[in-house]
Amino acid sequence: xxxxxxxxxxxALWGRDWDVQGLxxxxxxxxxxxxxxxxxxxxxxxxxxxxSGAALSALYPFRVDFYARLGYTxxxxxxxxxxxxxxxxxxxESRQVQEVPPAGSSERLAPFYEGVRLRAHGLIERNAAMxxxxxxxxxxxxxxxxxxxxxxxxxxxxxxxxxxxxxxTLQVVEHLSADHAAHRALMGWLALHRDQWGRVxxxxxxxxxxxxxxxxxxxxxxxxxxSGGLWFQSASLLRGxxxxxxxxxAVSGAVPTGDGVPxxxxxxxxxxxxxxxxVGPQAGPPTRAPLGIALVTELFLSGGLPGQRTAAAxxxxxxxxxxxxLLDTF
Numbered sequence: 131x132x133x134x135x136x137x138x139x140x141x142a143l144w145g146r147d148w149d150v151q152g153l154x155x156x157x158x159x160x161x162x163x164x165x166x167x168x169x170x171x172x173x174x175x176x177x178x179x180x181x182s183g184a185a186l187s188a189l190y191p192f193r194v195d196f197y198a199r200l201g202y203t204x205x206x207x208x209x210x211x212x213x214x215x216x217x218x219x220x221x222x223e224s225r226q227v228q229e230v231p232p233a234g235s236s237e238r239l240a241p242f243y244e245g246v247r248l249r250a251h252g253l254i255e256r257n258a259a260m261x262x263x264x265x266x267x268x269x270x271x272x273x274x275x276x277x278x279x280x281x282x283x284x285x286x287x288x289x290x291x292x293x294x295x296x297x298x299t300l301q302v303v304e305h306l307s308a309d310h311a312a313h314r315a316l317m318g319w320l321a322l323h324r325d326q327w328g329r330v331x332x333x334x335x336x337x338x339x340x341x342x343x344x345x346x347x348x349x350x351x352x353x354x355x356x357s358g359g360l361w362f363q364s365a366s367l368l369r370g371x372x373x374x375x376x377x378x379x380a381v382s383g384a385v386p387t388g389d390g391v392p393x394x395x396x397x398x399x400x401x402x403x404x405x406x407x408x409v410g411p412q413a414g415p416p417t418r419a420p421l422g423i424a425l426v427t428e429l430f431l432s433g434g435l436p437g438q439r440t441a442a443a444x445x446x447x448x449x450x451x452x453x454x455x456l457l458d459t460f
Contacts, residue, residue, distance in 0.1 A: 151179030209365035224318030283312030
């Protein structure tokens, strides 16, 4: 009648690695839909994830409100820009960038990714199969080497050539930088392709602030909107990953905390999470109204749990729920 899949993952959040359940492929036969089977499947899946030792559960929703009722919360966003390459600044750091074939590039990318992942927010540990998927999605790779030859950043892209160069597209599959200089190098490298590609499609975190970097952040091919066309369309907003706390005891015991207050939590699916929890040393009465597990998860992701002290921010983007990202499908 129905089925789902549960994947064991490792995710970096707030300066440490977490065991995370990836929930996917939830399906119910057409003849048995609208009977609550999908909700029952997912609820049992959450219990399976908790018994396996996962502290969190992650998924990409087919419908946000369905998973919100199960205690999940939206965990971040990306801004998709479609602009001419000439909209990117010609940073001098772009001269450092080396172009290599993407096939086999993971031998260099994987160690760099893992080093950045442990200092970032929301990146998943990748196995060899995941890296093959990433390599297969690109036909062009750009690397930023450091002074001693170490990797400081990379960009993977897929080209869609057309007969008319103005209609050809360079789609950035993924880009990751260890510092601001490497980010400038990769954005400047895109500007170098103004004679080869008509437009670049790139997904950026809000904290990268591409709207300030691009000379004209107007979506290619868009028309004016509002007030007689005086406004212009810019980036498209992408929402996708949702997260949920499975083991509140593990989360509350591991987050960096200062002086906290007791928090009363209600979790009807995993009653082990219900009750009054003290995040950090007790300093006051508990919250009056119980907080749903979805709100508690959102507070944890944004560093807003009572008494939660967040780790130092990476160079950019700023850490927080709006800059949370999951780069992998599973």
